[in-house]
Amino acid sequence: MRRRLTQKFVPIVLSVAMLVVAGCSSNTSDSGSGSAEGNSGIPIVKVFKSHMGIGSMPAADDPHVKYVADKTGVQYELITTPPGSEPSEYLNLMIASDELPDILRPIGGVEQTLIQQGGALPLDDLLPEYAPHVWESIPQEAWDIVRSASPDGKIYYVPKVFLVPERAPLIRKDWLDKVGMEMPATVDDYVEVLKAFRDKDPNGNGKADELPTSGREFGRWMDHLFAMYGVAMWEGYPEWDEYNGKIQYAGTTDNMREAIKFIRMLYEEKLLDNETFLNKGEVWQAKINNNLVGSWYHLPANVRDRLNAMLTQAPDAYIAAMPLPKAEGFEAFVTQKSMGEPEWMIPAVKQDNAPNALKLLDFFYNPENDEFVRFGLEGEQHEVKDGRKVILPPADNKPLALGMKNLTTAEDMNKRIEETYPEDQQQMVKDMFVVSTADARQIAGDGLPASVYEGFPDIQSHKLFQEVLTKIVIGELPLEAYDEYVKKWNASGGEVVTQRVQEWYEKVKK
Numbered sequence: 001m002r003r004r005l006t007q008k009f010v011p012i013v014l015s016v017a018m019l020v021v022a023g024c025s026s027n028t029s030d031s032g033s034g035s036a037e038g039n040s041g042i043p044i045v046k047v048f049k050s051h052m053g054i055g056s057m058p059a060a061d062d063p064h065v066k067y068v069a070d071k072t073g074v075q076y077e078l079i080t081t082p083p084g085s086e087p088s089e090y091l092n093l094m095i096a097s098d099e100l101p102d103i104l105r106p107i108g109g110v111e112q113t114l115i116q117q118g119g120a121l122p123l124d125d126l127l128p129e130y131a132p133h134v135w136e137s138i139p140q141e142a143w144d145i146v147r148s149a150s151p152d153g154k155i156y157y158v159p160k161v162f163l164v165p166e167r168a169p170l171i172r173k174d175w176l177d178k179v180g181m182e183m184p185a186t187v188d189d190y191v192e193v194l195k196a197f198r199d200k201d202p203n204g205n206g207k208a209d210e211l212p213t214s215g216r217e218f219g220r221w222m223d224h225l226f227a228m229y230g231v232a233m234w235e236g237y238p239e240w241d242e243y244n245g246k247i248q249y250a251g252t253t254d255n256m257r258e259a260i261k262f263i264r265m266l267y268e269e270k271l272l273d274n275e276t277f278l279n280k281g282e283v284w285q286a287k288i289n290n291n292l293v294g295s296w297y298h299l300p301a302n303v304r305d306r307l308n309a310m311l312t313q314a315p316d317a318y319i320a321a322m323p324l325p326k327a328e329g330f331e332a333f334v335t336q337k338s339m340g341e342p343e344w345m346i347p348a349v350k351q352d353n354a355p356n357a358l359k360l361l362d363f364f365y366n367p368e369n370d371e372f373v374r375f376g377l378e379g380e381q382h383e384v385k386d387g388r389k390v391i392l393p394p395a396d397n398k399p400l401a402l403g404m405k406n407l408t409t410a411e412d413m414n415k416r417i418e419e420t421y422p423e424d425q426q427q428m429v430k431d432m433f434v435v436s437t438a439d440a441r442q443i444a445g446d447g448l449p450a451s452v453y454e455g456f457p458d459i460q461s462h463k464l465f466q467e468v469l470t471k472i473v474i475g476e477l478p479l480e481a482y483d484e485y486v487k488k489w490n491a492s493g494g495e496v497v498t499q500r501v502q503e504w505y506e507k508v509k510k
Contacts, residue, residue: 042069043356046101047402048079048094050087058399063380067372068402074360076402095119100347103357109450109460111157111342115149116451120156121346121354127155130358133365134158137407145340145447148508157345158361159447160406164413165336167235168436169224170303171295173320175202183322187228187262190325194271197294203314205291213266213295214273216284218466219473222276223335224297224322225266226250229259230330232443237462239335240445240501247444247505249498251465252486255330260482262327264473277470295322300432301413304421307428318428321435333441340447343406364404374419376401391420410437444505452500456493464489 036044057078058065069075079101081087088108094100095110106114114120127135142161147153176183179196194212196202203210215222220236227233231250232241238251250256266272273279273287287293289309298306303319310317324332344361346354364373375382375389381401382389392398408416410433417429453460468485471477490498 042073042075043353044075044077045103045353045357045360046077046079047357047360047404048091048101048104049402049404050091050105050107051081054394054396055398055400056396058401062399063377064399064401067377068360068363071369072359072363074356076360078400078402080400100349102350102353103344103346103361106157106342106345111345112149112449112451112454114345114347115156116151119348121348121351122154122156123158123346123354123358124155126354126358127158130355131158131362131365133362133367134358137365139339142339142447145508148504149340149447149449149451157342159339160341160343161339162406162408163338164408164410164433165334165436165440166299166301167223167297168300168334168432168439169227169295169297169322169324170300170319170432171322172202172293173318174314174316175294178202178204183320184325185323187325187327190228191266191271194266194295195269198269198271202294203291209292211273211287211293212271214279214284214287214293215276215296216279216281217277218462219263219277219469221284221297222263222272224295224324225263225272226256226259227334227439228325228327228330228332229262230255230332231259232335232445234335234337238465239337239443240448240505241443247502249489249494249501251462252489252494257479257482258327258330260469260472261479264475264479267473268475272473277474291317300429300436301416303429303432304425307425319432320428321432323435324439332439334436334439336440336442337446338442344404361404365407373403373405374415389419445501447508448501448504452497452504456497459489459493459497464492 036046057080060066060075060077065076081090088110091104091107091110111120138159138161142159143155146155146157146159150156171183175197176193179193179200179202181193181196182189184190184193197210197212198208201208201210213222213225215225216236218236223233223236231253232239233250238249238256240247241250242248243250243253243255263272267274267276273293275283279287285306288296288306291310291313300321307317307319310319324334326332346357350357363369375391378384378389380392380398382391384390394400413433414430417426421429450460458464464485468477468481472479472481
């Protein structure tokens with residue numbers, strides 16, 4: 001997910017400019033353009049990967065580090081966000097303190113800050129030479145989108161490429177069976193299903209505690225309710241897509257107005273969790289896990305933990321992807337963002353060590369290393385049970401293993417499912433991808449650079465949209481307030497941003 005560029009980046013701009021100058025004059029310091037060497041004399045590449053979950057930092061003698069070093073001639077040193085810190089703020093701190101890694105995952109819009117201020121290294125010539133597997137495996141369309149994100153048309157970052165839909169409307173199929181209903185085909189059918197979930201005790205505990213559908217604060221992670229009305233949404237943020245023949249912000253369209261009207265009705269009828277706009281992520285997940293939510297929107301590839309939690313209370317729990325119910329007059333679709341999101345970039349001050357950083361990255365994209373990339377080392381990242389490699393769960397006392405590839409095809413996803421799910425759950429998840437793929441559509445704004453929002457942080461943060469959505473849905477404002485919000489959005493910079501987006505889109509189409 002591309003995170004939002006905030007006003008915190010204002011003081012960083014000068015720091016980036018200073019880093020460019022520092023890179024021209026310093027070749028010896030660890031934070032300059034020269035490369036450090038490990039105890040064995042091989043070059044060290046410092047990798048910042050924001051946050052990686054449970055585990056400790058691997059040392060130079062870690063078996064995973066040594067294996068990669070033996071294969072690449074490069075020793076990696078992993079840098080991640082300290083506990084309790086926010087990743088984008090920590091990255092900003094590294095930039096401001098002149099302690100940049102050799103290769104980093106840009107977050108918080110930092111890629112545009114670096115590109116605009118000359119702090120990012122162009123990779124057009126370096127990728128084919130030092131990372132040929134990266135260069136060849138990423139589709140040309142994705143590289144074109146990356147080029148469109150820079151003023152000089154150069155490649156400043158390696159993009160994430162996800163060629164299968166990541167998200168989908170999910171529904172408790174066992175609940176449908178218990179209330180004696182079929183998968184809903186229309187919005188009216190869906191409303192009837194939600195009413196049955198509300199009234200007929202499908203979780204079987206004798207309490208009226210079912211939440212027919214639910215979302216999170218600011219109206220996030222309930223994209224299915226917008227998608228039925230043809231609204232491009234990504235984790236609760238309106239995206240840019242074609243409406244009436246032009247690329248527009250989905251948060252100001254007639255489609256969005258109808259979606260909000262529908263969601264308001266669900267809220268009034270208690271078909272939408274009335275705590276939706278209070279739900280933190282962990283609270284929302286706990287409600288799903290605890291057998292309380294009938295329909296939600298999330299990642300099919302990550303339902304294993306949700307399902308296993310449900311099974312402790314409902315032995316017949318079964319999660320299915322729900323084909324999007326149709327609303328008359330609207331084209332429903334699941335938003336797909338396949339290409340263009342920044343994944344890896346190299347600071348300009350690290351130019352001298354760039355070949356080593358790219359060699360390291362290329363190792364993870366080389367098909368010859370697929371087995372290692374997926375499973376790691378036996379005894380460290382996986383064990384063999386009945387002749388089958390089984391990935392070991394993470395733990396605080398186990399060093400983190402570096403993974404740098406973020407290119408997923410349907411074949412990759414099938415392998416992931418077969419390798420990480422029990423056999424009796426694999427077909428369930430595969431079926432989810434069949435449904436979500438049928439409904440998915442790549443939106444026009446896929447790969448949109450954060451630079452289009454320069455000078456308008458409230459437009460980029462979706463602050464105006466989130467405020468009017470919340471207040472209309474919970475009844476603090478009438479639906480007509482949406483029309484006033486659209487005028488305010490345009491007057492507050494939306495018109496300028498729209499013009500920039502349309503200019504970018506014309507460049508992409510050419």
